[in-house]
Amino acid sequence: MQLKALRYFLMVATTRSFLATARHFQVPASSVSRFIATLEKDLGRQLFYRSTRAVRLTEEGERFYQQAREAVELLDAAVDDLGRDDGALHGRLRINAPEAFGRLHVAPLVNQLQAAHPALEVELQLTDAYIDPVQEGVDITVRIGPRVDSGLIGRTLAAQQQIVAASPAYLAEHGTPETPADLLDHRCLLYKGQFGRQRWYFRESPSQPFEGINVSGPLCSNNAEVLLAAALEGHGVVLFPSWLYHRESFAKQQLVPLLGAWEGSVATETSYIQLLSPENKLRSRKVREVTAFLLEGFGTPPAWDL
Template sequence: MNLQALRYFLMVSTTGSFLATARHFEVPASSVSRFIASLEKELGQQLFYRSTRAVRLTEQGQRYYSQVREAIDLLDGAAEQLAHRDASIRGLVRINAPEALGRLHIAQLINQLQARYPELSIELTLTDALIDPVQEGADIAIRVGPLVDSGLIGKVLSVQRYRLVASPEYLALHGTPQTPDELRKHACLLYKGQQGAQRWYFRPSSKESFEPVDVSGPLRSNNAEVLVAAAMAGRGIVLLPSWMFNQESFKEGKLSSVLTDWDRSASPDDRWIQILSPENRLRSQKVREVSAFLVDAIGSPPYWDRCDEHDVMTVFATETGER
């Protein structure tokens, strides 16, 4: 069985495109098609459904993909172990992250990562669904959620912090709430995801439990960036993870924090930011290097939480520059 054909098969499975695979390996698309056809003939199974719009795995192809991916990872890991320890980091690393966090932060960190390691390829998948990295083939999973014994290994960076913000214009017109209960009289902009409309929780200190406050307002959305824009336009008050906010908005006076003496959350329990990997993935030097880079670049606590909310926060580029 041709090893290159298996690598083509994995890349087509990931990209859904013969042309993208050919570009990645710098070969003609006809070569990729020929290798895949030969592989299907050898196996006696159709691995892909082909159409003018897309290429996707058949049921047999999906089962074969999981087995081949694991085998190729083992082969690549064995080859890597034989390489010199000071050799350049190269090859493919698959990273999974939440959608908004990935767009706003992880994508920029990957740009820095690849500037440091030009021969490194990254496959970044953004989804808010809780995936199984082993089943999905992710080398590194960046998670925001409760601490659970998932069998994954990695680093807990920090508790997830939230910011309650509004525009100065809104606060000047409607007043600044002094207690969580006063939020019931305000226009609150709510995130609404798969689990329904967001609830807001507050506590005076970490020694006490979060208590819910029922709020309402003129806008709900399943896109947090829409809510941030509405808050900046003076439409109301919004509660979102601290990493959602561009710190320049505070520096320029477009947003102001509210109820900074209270702990705020969109969950009755603490959520944590974690960088995790399956144990077998951490045998790979490249995965360890990428994971260490992300841990160091984000920091603990994360760079977006290092300044007090009463102060001007440092901008992203300063905090995440290479050290």
């Protein structure tokens, strides 16, 4: 059984495409098909259902995929641990992050990382959906939310800080809210995601529970940056994590932070920014060093909270 055949199998299982696998490895699609056919013959099992429209794993293929992936990852981790004389990182690394956070804060660090390690191939997946890193084969997951016992191992970067803000032009026309209850009389710009329109919560101290208020306004969107742009244009009040704002927006007084005496949230629990990996991934020197690189790049405390 050839290692190349296993790598082709894992890629076809991930992409559900012989053609995409061939493009990834820069080989003819016929070569991928031939290796997969040989692998199935060696195992005496059909691994894929094939049709003109899709490729998917059989039940036996699913079982083999989990074991084969772990075996190949262990082999790659062993090669990583041997290292190279120049200490360079190489090979493939998968990172998953929330869409806006990944675009604003992870992607620039990935560019720096690859400048320092040109042989490192990074697959950066940006999605607001919670994924299972084990099932998806992701090495490092940036997760924003409450701490939960997920079986993953990693580091907490910081608690997520939420900031209420509006433009000076909006405040001049509509007045400045002094308490969270005052927001009921203001035009609030609301994020609407897969769980519906967000509710806003506030508390005066960490010892108190968050209390929700039913704010409303002229615009809701599933894109936070659309709402932030509307706030900059004077159309209403927003509540967003500090990492989403551009710091110069406050420095240049394009936006004014509000309700500083209260802690705002869009949930009843504190959210944290975490870097998580499956336990077996942390055997890889590459994963450990990239995790450390990201943590250093974000800063402690994070640069966006300074």
